[in-house]
Amino acid sequence: MAKLTSWVDVAPDSDFTIHNIPFGIFSNANNSPRIGVAIGDEILDLVAVAKLGCFDQLKIDKSVFNRPVLNDFIALGKPVTKKIRKEIQKLLSDKKSRIKGKSGILIPRKKAKMHMPVKIGDYTDFYSSVEHATNVGKMFRDPENALLPNWKHIPVGYHGRASSIVIDGTPIHRPKGQVLPKGKERPVFQASNRLDFELEIGFIIGKNSRLGNPVSTDKAEDHIFGLVLFNDWSARDIQKWEYVPLGPFLGKNFASAISPWVVTLEALEEFKVHGPKQTPRVLPYLRFEGAKNYDLNLEVAIKPQGGKETRVSYSNFKYMYWNMCQQLAHHTSNGCDVKIGDIMASGTISGKEDTSFGSMLELAWAGTKPLSLSDGSTRVFINDNDTVTLRGHGKKNGVRVGFGQVSNKIKPAR
Amino acid sequence: MAKLTSWVDVAPDSDFTIHNIPFGIFSNANNSPRIGVAIGDEILDLVAVAKLGCFDQLKIDKSVFNRPVLNDFIALGKPVTKKIRKEIQKLLSDKKSRIKGKSGILIPRKKAKMHMPVKIGDYTDFYSSVEHATNVGKMFRDPENALLPNWKHIPVGYHGRASSIVIDGTPIHRPKGQVLPKGKERPVFQASNRLDFELEIGFIIGKNSRLGNPVSTDKAEDHIFGLVLFNDWSARDIQKWEYVPLGPFLGKNFASAISPWVVTLEALEEFKVHGPKQTPRVLPYLRFEGAKNYDLNLEVAIKPQGGKETRVSYSNFKYMYWNMCQQLAHHTSNGCDVKIGDIMASGTISGKEDTSFGSMLELAWAGTKPLSLSDGSTRVFINDNDTVTLRGHGKKNGVRVGFGQVSNKIKPAR
Numbered sequence: 136m137a138k139l140t141s142w143v144d145v146a147p148d149s150d151f152t153i154h155n156i157p158f159g160i161f162s163n164a165n166n167s168p169r170i171g172v173a174i175g176d177e178i179l180d181l182v183a184v185a186k187l188g189c190f191d192q193l194k195i196d197k198s199v200f201n202r203p204v205l206n207d208f209i210a211l212g213k214p215v216t217k218k219i220r221k222e223i224q225k226l227l228s229d230k231k232s233r234i235k236g237k238s239g240i241l242i243p244r245k246k247a248k249m250h251m252p253v254k255i256g257d258y259t260d261f262y263s264s265v266e267h268a269t270n271v272g273k274m275f276r277d278p279e280n281a282l283l284p285n286w287k288h289i290p291v292g293y294h295g296r297a298s299s300i301v302i303d304g305t306p307i308h309r310p311k312g313q314v315l316p317k318g319k320e321r322p323v324f325q326a327s328n329r330l331d332f333e334l335e336i337g338f339i340i341g342k343n344s345r346l347g348n349p350v351s352t353d354k355a356e357d358h359i360f361g362l363v364l365f366n367d368w369s370a371r372d373i374q375k376w377e378y379v380p381l382g383p384f385l386g387k388n389f390a391s392a393i394s395p396w397v398v399t400l401e402a403l404e405e406f407k408v409h410g411p412k413q414t415p416r417v418l419p420y421l422r423f424e425g426a427k428n429y430d431l432n433l434e435v436a437i438k439p440q441g442g443k444e445t446r447v448s449y450s451n452f453k454y455m456y457w458n459m460c461q462q463l464a465h466h467t468s469n470g471c472d473v474k475i476g477d478i479m480a481s482g483t484i485s486g487k488e489d490t491s492f493g494s495m496l497e498l499a500w501a502g503t504k505p506l507s508l509s510d511g512s513t514r515v516f517i518n519d520n521d522t523v524t525l526r527g528h529g530k531k532n533g534v535r536v537g538f539g540q541v542s543n544k545i546k547p548a549r
Numbered sequence: 550m551a552k553l554t555s556w557v558d559v560a561p562d563s564d565f566t567i568h569n570i571p572f573g574i575f576s577n578a579n580n581s582p583r584i585g586v587a588i589g590d591e592i593l594d595l596v597a598v599a600k601l602g603c604f605d606q607l608k609i610d611k612s613v614f615n616r617p618v619l620n621d622f623i624a625l626g627k628p629v630t631k632k633i634r635k636e637i638q639k640l641l642s643d644k645k646s647r648i649k650g651k652s653g654i655l656i657p658r659k660k661a662k663m664h665m666p667v668k669i670g671d672y673t674d675f676y677s678s679v680e681h682a683t684n685v686g687k688m689f690r691d692p693e694n695a696l697l698p699n700w701k702h703i704p705v706g707y708h709g710r711a712s713s714i715v716i717d718g719t720p721i722h723r724p725k726g727q728v729l730p731k732g733k734e735r736p737v738f739q740a741s742n743r744l745d746f747e748l749e750i751g752f753i754i755g756k757n758s759r760l761g762n763p764v765s766t767d768k769a770e771d772h773i774f775g776l777v778l779f780n781d782w783s784a785r786d787i788q789k790w791e792y793v794p795l796g797p798f799l800g801k802n803f804a805s806a807i808s809p810w811v812v813t814l815e816a817l818e819e820f821k822v823h824g825p826k827q828t829p830r831v832l833p834y835l836r837f838e839g840a841k842n843y844d845l846n847l848e849v850a851i852k853p854q855g856g857k858e859t860r861v862s863y864s865n866f867k868y869m870y871w872n873m874c875q876q877l878a879h880h881t882s883n884g885c886d887v888k889i890g891d892i893m894a895s896g897t898i899s900g901k902e903d904t905s906f907g908s909m910l911e912l913a914w915a916g917t918k919p920l921s922l923s924d925g926s927t928r929v930f931i932n933d934n935d936t937v938t939l940r941g942h943g944k945k946n947g948v949r950v951g952f953g954q955v956s957n958k959i960k961p962a963r
Contacts, residue, residue, distance in 0.1 A: 293795035294708035310883035381707035382796020391884040469724035469803040
């Protein structure tokens with residue numbers, strides 16, 4: 136990759152470099168929700184850029200930038216959105232750029248409000264980290280046979296709730312629900328006291344498939360527009376009592392949270408790496424060629440009310456056992472269709488080291504190993520008024536591309 | 550209920566009597582998809598009715614009838630849609646009705662194409678028949694402890710796939726997927742050979758709730774617009790291998806099917822009955838007052854290619870252990886929000902008698918008791934080119950209100 140620079144000031148540790156060009160929906164005092172691109176501490180207003188005629192050669196309907204979600208923009212198709220991204224990269228790097236110095240083109244990110252980037256149709260959560268699945272199996276089932284028999288054959292997944300997915304910054308109330316007190320036979324209804332985060336990455340579908348028509352692993356990337364950080368908030372006590380035999384439900388659907396900037400697959404191309412070897416060999420429809428994992432550094436921080444942040448986990452997206460192409464091929468292998476705006480999350484991303492686990496459940500090993508925060512307090516799960524922040528970025532040959540963050544404060548149960 | 554009659558011819562056994570007034574989306578040679586009401590063998594075109602000024606006193610935006618889904622109509626709110634329904638009932642029963650004899654008002658149902666009635670946001674499937682859950686428990690787990698410990702405390706549910714829900718008449722291809730052959734350790738990828746229907750009823754959300762705000766059982770009916778028949782198509786072999794620990798996924802999401810006419814709660818009021826006694830007593834947030842079950846006769850028929858239909862199940866919606874108000878209160882008890890157009894299905898509706906079971910799995914008891922069809926063939930699951938039809942109606946004091954049908958032909962795997 137040729138290293139580019141922008142005439143916009145971009146700090147060396149910014150996630151939003153000229154190599155990124157992530158798309159999102161913003162509004163500010165002057166503008167209703169519309170499409171923008173993050174660059175350094177600024178947002179490039181694509182409605183304003185389009186008005187200057189910068190995309191005229193692409194012959195697209197310019198009103199597509201003036202929408203409250205990215206869906207119609209994504210529906211232009213990857214051949215077009217890739218050209219738009221390249222054009223923006225040029226406009227932001229060219230020292231004689233026609234947009235340079237124009238008023239109303241750049242909006243400070245601090246003064247903008249970010250919105251949900253897409254109207255989500257369906258949401259699916261996978262369970263694709265072998266370390267996470269093994270940890271959970273050790274804690275709750277059999278330490279000697281931690282992985283269930285299907286795990287290495289199937290990228291296990293389940294449907295989640297789309298309506299309760301919220302954006303970075305949205306406060307989340309601790310959920311109430313049925314839990315079975317230890318040693319009791321009857322459940323009680325109370326505020327969860329095992330509230331947890333799950334460090335995940337979600338991918339956003341960029342191209343429809345038709346019902347009855349599977350998407351193969353080698354065509355899967357055509358159907359993936361981009362990625363976001365995904366916090367799959369979980370209430371472990373509610374989940375434990377409800378999940379047999381049909382899976383997690385109220386233990387999950389009170390809220391999930393995503394980062395606002397959608398980082399395209401094109402921006403992440405440089406960070407592709409090979410994933411773990413899959414043994415036993417997977418069935419033919421799950422086989423793939425080339426590097427399909429991504430070397431993206433991930434971290435989780437907890438900030439108590441009035442205190443400082445403590446980083447509690449350092450993980451990496453490259454640890455995934457099942458990659459996104461396999462997940463999508465599996466999801467559609469029975470003919471299930473996918474639609475633009477659907478989101479599919481990775482499942483908790485844990486590594487081998489106990490500092491790389493992607494949930495409190497694992498980090499504090501089901502409540503047995505409290506974590507110390509910098510203010511001297513300890514945590515086994517998340518307390519009221521704690522703020523949990525996920526961050527992620529790739530860095531290679533001096534080039535950085537990142538997601539920003541997804542951060543949510545937990546408010547007491549209502 | 551005062552017995553009404555319509556100036557439109559309505560056969561005595563029609564589901565679409567003057568007491569029903571179900572809403573749906575139709576198109577024909579002259580009209581793009583729009584809202585209609587079924588009456589006997591006709592469809593009342595609400596765009597045409599609105600043009601005549603029949604709803605002028607309600608001061609609504611008439612264009613709401615000229616939409617390809619009911620969502621905006623439903624969003625008018627129940628106080629308004631109830632008035633519209635009452636006005637339509639009057640227009641169709643009054644012998645001096647201003648619409649009587651007007652051209653283009655009534656369209657023969659046979660000449661119309663029906664479409665999905667709503668844009669579905671999220672889809673949830675419950676598991677609320679005690680007989681069904683017990684049957685499944687007996688077959689796959691412990692006959693002595695067929696119900697899991699949570700079942701009588703929780704209206705167990707899980708998220709399903711909204712994108713693959715199709716309308717009556719849509720052919721469905723037999724899905725392929727991973728199955729574990731008996732006695733083997735490694736799965737194979739093949740066409741399902743345990744394809745099954747599930748006889749269910751779905752309710753459509755009629756009013757949004759806000760994230761973080763539970764809906765109580767006594768407010769639940771305000772959030773339910775109406776009901777449809779729901780066939781939760783299932784591939785038992787795929788489901789069996791995949792479902793531990795996160796629930797059904799590809800064994801379900803290749804297709805579900807609904808009937809096209811949404812029967813409002815108001816039309817079903819007459820058929821309300823008390824449900825089974827719930828023991829042990831449920832937690833306070835699941836308690837309710839009054840009759841919340843519905844006496845609705847349900848049946849399933851199988852028609853082989855070129856053969857005649859055989860009715861294989863006679864069930865009733867009144868058998869449900871958990872009612873819709875409890876399902877909705879539970880679903881939102883953790884603050885999960887619901888949106889207009891969401892659909893929530895009951896789970897398979899089985900009764901006590903073995904002729905009232907709502908799936909082939911139960912009717913043929915996991916393949917051990919083949920069912921005979923009228924052409925002399927037998928079935929343990931559904932064969933290629935079989936057509937499966939669900940029907941349902943209430944009948945009381947000579948008044949009939951029904952759903953019509955949801956019927957799908959199974960095509961061979963691709």
